[in-house]
Amino acid sequence: MKIGLDIMGGDYAPKAPVLGAIAAHNALSAGQEVVLIGDKEQTVSLLKENNFDPEKFSYVHTTEVIGMGEHPTKAIVQKPDSSISVGFKMLKEGSIDAFCSAGNSGAMLVGAMFSVKAIPGVARPAITSIMPKLEEGLGILVDVGANADCKPEYLVQFGVFGSLFAQYVYNIPNPRVALVNIGEEEEKGNLLCQAAYPLMKESGQFNFVGNAEGRDMFSGMADVFVTDGFTGNVMLKFAESFYTISRKKKIKDDFFDKFNYEQYGGSPILGVNAPVVVGHGISNAEAIKNMVLLCRDMVQTALTEKIKLAFQ
Structure with a gap:
């Protein structure tokens, strides 16, 4: 297994991605490899500074970077040697099995659609995120920003994505799917x-349990919460x-700690033909490590x- 990591993506690149890659390498099993995509000279220098053997990684050197504020579509087209563009080229060609970046999220979505493309039958890929539960476990929120405007049939497909993601990645049996409503x-x-x-209600593709209100988000009412990307974001x-407020107010609470994005690594783009994960722009080494592990x-x-089978 080869997981491509964009070393140039994120507010703290390349240091945070490099340190995250080291942590991920130490957590992965034999046969699982992180491929570092970006400026090789900077990457090797950082590895040596941290007393890590550069020979333990594979590298793909790139000369361009897509900035966080750049127009996604223009950047993907105009910067073919950027770390994001090269990562998606490798994913399309099959030289890596998954790709992740804490860089420009719009470019990641556009890159996924242009390269590996949507699974046949999928109207719109969606992005998921974690919603911690007050008691044990977690919930999945989908969509959280890929589709600001939706048609009703999109939400049905989001239910399929979320249900399969919850079942197979988070080991939640027969996930309960709710529609976010008022x-x-x-x-x-x-x-x-x-x-x-x-x-x-009539789809039969998942365990639909009806509407969920805002107050239900952190309860055990459902495992997957479906909404349009505007509301979800x-x-x-x-x-x-x-989490930010609890830190500023110096409140130490196990529930609020669950909102620390570092624990979850990133948000998968579901509905495309290969695993793609987008990390938070402010991702630190811990978040990068968990993003790789999610891949x-x-x-x-x-x-x-499994998503492909559901749409055949």
């Missing part, structure tokens, strides 16, 4: 939710603030193949 009743919500509800950013889990569980 009330429990079947007829509640905007036009999107009103149209999506009966489709999700607002919910995600709001949830992320809990490993997606490859090991053959999640992409």
Whole structure:
């Protein structure tokens, strides 16, 4: 197994990705390799500074970097030797089994769509994130930003993505899938939710348990919460603030600690033909390590193949 890691992506690149790669290397098993994509000279220098043998990694040298503020589509086209563009070229060719980056998230989504492309039958790939539960376990929120505007049938597909992801990567048996809405009743919500509800109820592709309100997000009511990317992104950013606020207020609490993004590594882009994970722009070494390990889990569980089977 070869996992491609963008060394130039993120606010603290290349140092954080290099340190994260070292930590990931130490956590991986025999036959699982991290391929470092980016400026080789800078990477090797950082490895030596940290007393790590550079020979333990493979390298693909690149000369360009896609900045966090660049236009995703233009950057992918105009910078073919950027670490993100090269990573997706390798993923398409099969020289790596998964690709991850804490760089420009828009470029990662565009790169995935242009290179490995959406799985046949998938209308729109989606991005997932973790929603911690107040008690034990965690929930999956999908979509969290890939699709600001959605059609009802997209939400049905998001339910499939989330259910399979929860079942195979997080070992949640028969995951309960809920539609994020403003009330429990079947007829509640905007036009999107009103149209999506009966489709999700009748799909038979997952264990649909009805509507979930905002207050249900951190409860044991469901395992997968489905929404459009606009709403999901607002919910995600709001949830992320809990950890930041708890740190600033010097509150030590196990539940708030679960909102630390470092634990989860990154957000998978589900619905494309290979494992792709996008990390937070402020990812540190711990987050990078967990992003690589999430890629490993997606490859090991053959999640992409299972999603393909669901859309045949």
